Amino acid sequence: MGIKTEIAKFAGKSSYFILSKLGGGSSYPGKLAYKIDPDILADLGKKYDLVIVTGTNGKTLTTSLSNKILSEKYSNILTNSTGSNMIQGIVTSFLTHKKWREQKPLALLEVDEANVKIICKYIKPKYFLLTNIFRDQMDRYGEIYTTYQKIIDGIKLAPNATVIANGDAAIFNSIDLPNKFVYYGFSDLGHEKEDFKAPANTDGVLCPKCEKVLHYHYISYANLGSYFCPNCGFGRPELKYQVTDIVSLKPHKSIFNIDDFQYTINIGGMYNIYNALAAYALGREMEVTQEQINSAFDYDEQVFGRQETISVNDHELNVILVKNPVGLNQVFDTIKTDDNEYSMAFLLNANYADGIDTSWIWDADFEDLPYDEIPQVITAGERRKDISFRYKISGLDENKLIEKPDILDFINEIKNVPTKKIYVLATYTAMLQLRKKLQEAGYLK
Numbered sequence: 001m002g003i004k005t006e007i008a009k010f011a012g013k014s015s016y017f018i019l020s021k022l023g024g025g026s027s028y029p030g031k032l033a034y035k036i037d038p039d040i041l042a043d044l045g046k047k048y049d050l051v052i053v054t055g056t057n058g059k060t061l062t063t064s065l066s067n068k069i070l071s072e073k074y075s076n077i078l079t080n081s082t083g084s085n086m087i088q089g090i091v092t093s094f095l096t097h098k099k100w101r102e103q104k105p106l107a108l109l110e111v112d113e114a115n116v117k118i119i120c121k122y123i124k125p126k127y128f129l130l131t132n133i134f135r136d137q138m139d140r141y142g143e144i145y146t147t148y149q150k151i152i153d154g155i156k157l158a159p160n161a162t163v164i165a166n167g168d169a170a171i172f173n174s175i176d177l178p179n180k181f182v183y184y185g186f187s188d189l190g191h192e193k194e195d196f197k198a199p200a201n202t203d204g205v206l207c208p209k210c211e212k213v214l215h216y217h218y219i220s221y222a223n224l225g226s227y228f229c230p231n232c233g234f235g236r237p238e239l240k241y242q243v244t245d246i247v248s249l250k251p252h253k254s255i256f257n258i259d260d261f262q263y264t265i266n267i268g269g270m271y272n273i274y275n276a277l278a279a280y281a282l283g284r285e286m287e288v289t290q291e292q293i294n295s296a297f298d299y300d301e302q303v304f305g306r307q308e309t310i311s312v313n314d315h316e317l318n319v320i321l322v323k324n325p326v327g328l329n330q331v332f333d334t335i336k337t338d339d340n341e342y343s344m345a346f347l348l349n350a351n352y353a354d355g356i357d358t359s360w361i362w363d364a365d366f367e368d369l370p371y372d373e374i375p376q377v378i379t380a381g382e383r384r385k386d387i388s389f390r391y392k393i394s395g396l397d398e399n400k401l402i403e404k405p406d407i408l409d410f411i412n413e414i415k416n417v418p419t420k421k422i423y424v425l426a427t428y429t430a431m432l433q434l435r436k437k438l439q440e441a442g443y444l445k
Helices: 003-021 028-036 040-044 059-070 087-096 113-122 144-155 270-285 290-297 325-335 359-363 384-394 407-416 428-440
Strands: 049-054 077-079 106-110 127-130 162-166 180-186 215-221 224-228 241-250 253-258 261-265 306-312 315-321 342-347 377-380 401-403 421-426
Touching (some): 003 087, 028 040, 040 087, 059 106, 059 270, 059 290, 077 087, 087 113, 113 144, 127 144, 127 270, 180 224, 215 270, 215 325, 261 290, 270 290, 270 325, 325 359, 325 421, 342 407, 342 428, 359 384, 377 407, 384 401
Parallel strands (some): 049 106, 049 127, 077 106, 127 162, 180 241, 315 421, 342 377, 342 421
Antiparallel strands (some): 215 224, 253 261
16 A cells, blocks of 8 residues: 555545535545546455446346345445446445444445446455346447446456356356356246247347347346247256246335245336345345345335435425336336326436437337326426427327426426326436435425
8 A cells, every 4th residue: 555545545535525515425536536546446445345236227226235135144334325336436435434343344336337347457356246238328338248248358357256147138148257157037937838039129139159039938028038049059047046926016016026935125117126136146145044135125215216206395206217228118117007197207318427329218118108197298308309309209299298498497397297296217417416406405305
């Protein structure tokens, strides 16, 4: 540890102290420290056991659920709960974590796909937890195979780590590595004899061995499911941990069985059952019992921007982060399970953290929304005209559409919405802007 590292740590911690008093500080302190000493992680992380959670969708909730599960066993866990998952946010997390002497600390980190290699250069994880790979932020990642290669480049730096991967995603079974692999997924759920192809325009359905189109016994959503290649025999690996039954799917509650043990999470959506299953698999690999996991799942704590409920002017905002067509379609499917009346809002930005290309909204199934039952849709954000046009093209009556120039105008419009419940879909920076404005207005603490 040299003088440069000490200066970097002092500068980072000092800036965090100041910024935290002003309600910020999740990213800049780490950015400052990393600029002073690009090797600072080697010092900060040397005494930690590390778990990396990465993939396209579900990283934040999977990390949150994993934290709850591992807290049943570990009393000293560092995690980046705000979802600041690039190098600067991760450095901030290490800078601000208080280590305890009685137990070796565990670092449970959500890591952006393109930052996995950077982290693994300095800290060798014990586990990688992989959620999924979907087309996302084409300007940053390119196609799904390019995205996975970024993760692989990091895994190759930690050949002794165990990789816990979504076995329903063929891409995670496409490259041979020296690491131990453990797979989780959905059982065929009674569809073992079926043989069909994924819908047209589904990404990632070519066999990685012979490049023929994969077939399926069962698909949960998108390209995830019980896949096999009738041409060369490539197929889904053996699943160590399985969802064996889906009991109930509601907008704010999911009941399901994993390995024939029933669990409940207070959040909706098939995709969130995958997140729970991933966290379960990590917990079981780290010797947390099924009963402890059941206790960990039994909480109502809200996750930053992920189906977060916020009360505004006697209205209930359900804020959901969206960023790519697969995730957005899953959100639509979840919303459609709501038996109560609701309105919708969409806050669309196109900054670097969102992905500057907004063409992905045209690949989502807006046409399947029940517009006859939705009395009002509000659009806002820097690219509000794009999302307004998408709604119009998909069949929304223009008389139901209200376009607001910025986030504050959207908040002021909420009092006029005819329904108590409003689903607010927002890209990442729009979600941050919304939370900041709500905080300034006293709706969030």
